[in-house]
Amino acid sequence: xxxxxxxxxxxxxxxxxxxxxxxxxxxxxxxxxxxxxxxxxxxxxxxxxxxxxxxxxxxxxxxxxxxxxxxxxxxxxxxxxxxxxxxxxxxxxxxxxxxxxxxxxxxxxxxxxxx
Amino acid sequence: xxxxxxxxxxxxxxxxxxxxxxxxxxxxxxxxxxxxxxxxxxxxxxxxxxxxxxxxxxxxxxxxxxxxxxxxxxxxxxxxxxxxxxxxxxxxxxxxxxxxxxxxxxxxxxxxx
Numbered sequence: 001x002x003x004x005x006x007x008x009x010x011x012x013x014x015x016x017x018x019x020x021x022x023x024x025x026x027x028x029x030x031x032x033x034x035x036x037x038x039x040x041x042x043x044x045x046x047x048x049x050x051x052x053x054x055x056x057x058x059x060x061x062x063x064x065x066x067x068x069x070x071x072x073x074x075x076x077x078x079x080x081x082x083x084x085x086x087x088x089x090x091x092x093x094x095x096x097x098x099x100x101x102x103x104x105x106x107x108x109x110x111x112x113x114x115x
Numbered sequence: 116x117x118x119x120x121x122x123x124x125x126x127x128x129x130x131x132x133x134x135x136x137x138x139x140x141x142x143x144x145x146x147x148x149x150x151x152x153x154x155x156x157x158x159x160x161x162x163x164x165x166x167x168x169x170x171x172x173x174x175x176x177x178x179x180x181x182x183x184x185x186x187x188x189x190x191x192x193x194x195x196x197x198x199x200x201x202x203x204x205x206x207x208x209x210x211x212x213x214x215x216x217x218x219x220x221x222x223x224x225x226x227x228x
């Protein structure tokens with residue numbers, strides 16, 4: 001049973017370009033979460049999605065960032081017109097979407113470097 | 116969301132038992148306590164989760180006193196490969212709008228030979 005998959009693992013972009021980060025949840029999981037981690041810091045929540053729905057995007061910057069989780073295919077975190085401050089590790093997590101104690105399982109992350 | 120406080124760092128030696136305590140004075144009735152482990156350049160890995168008393172799995176034990184204002188992660192007989200950052204999180208994962216996990220700075224555990 002494969003875990004959470006993320007690709008690419010490393011992404012280099014120049015300022016002003018677009019970055020697309022993909023996340024495939026664990027089999028059977030219908031809930032996806034995106035987090036960002038700056039160097040020497042803990043993870044910060046960005047957005048929580050279910051299939052075709054954004055449930056909570058309270059941690060997402062208001063501009064340039066968007067996320068989707070289509071009916072088919074992986075979840076996508078999209079960053080438009082990247083700036084140097086977007087350089088960070090972006091982690092995706094998934095959970096089954098049922099039960100009280102919902103454990104989130106994390107992927108290996110995508111490390112974005114903006115030049 | 117309940118705030119957590121844990122030591123910034125701890126050192127231990129191989130073979131010893133390590134206990135990392137986390138304070139969460141404002142824990143709510145529906146909140147669970149979850150611990151994650153993170154190695155450099157990797158995503159957090161779930162270790163253990165509990166609500167009250169004691170929980171044990173093949174990796175660790177979690178002790179939660181009756182007032183639930185703190186919890187202690189216990190790692191038996193640590194090895195060098197247990198060197199990592201350990202995060203204590205508190206949250207109510209049953210609520211759709213409150214599923215976000217709040218990570219603090221974590222505890223850097225260093226296991227020495």
